[in-house]
Amino acid sequence: MPRIKSAKKRLRTSRNEKLRNQSTQSRVKTVVRAARAAVAAKAPTAEASVRRACRIVDKAASKGVLHKNAAARRKSRLMKQARRAA
Helix, strand or coil, X not given: CCCCHHHHHHHHHHHHHHHHHXXXXXXXXXXXXXXXXXXXXXXXXXXXXXXXXXXXXXXXXXXXXXXXXXXXXXXXXXXXXXXXXX
């Protein structure tokens, strides 16, 4: 446990950042999983769910939770799967 005031504050902020990043990562995984399931099932809402997933992945990348290349890769793979199904 840190004793210096600035180190204590840094610990608090890093915990908050970790929680925020975890929730964003979880949301990305959930939305991408739902989009993949919709595409695989050829649901009528597949296109909308893919668009929503891409938007959320972009937001995660802009917040720094995902690296921009990792976000682009996820979006690319999702779009590729959607194109094949259509």
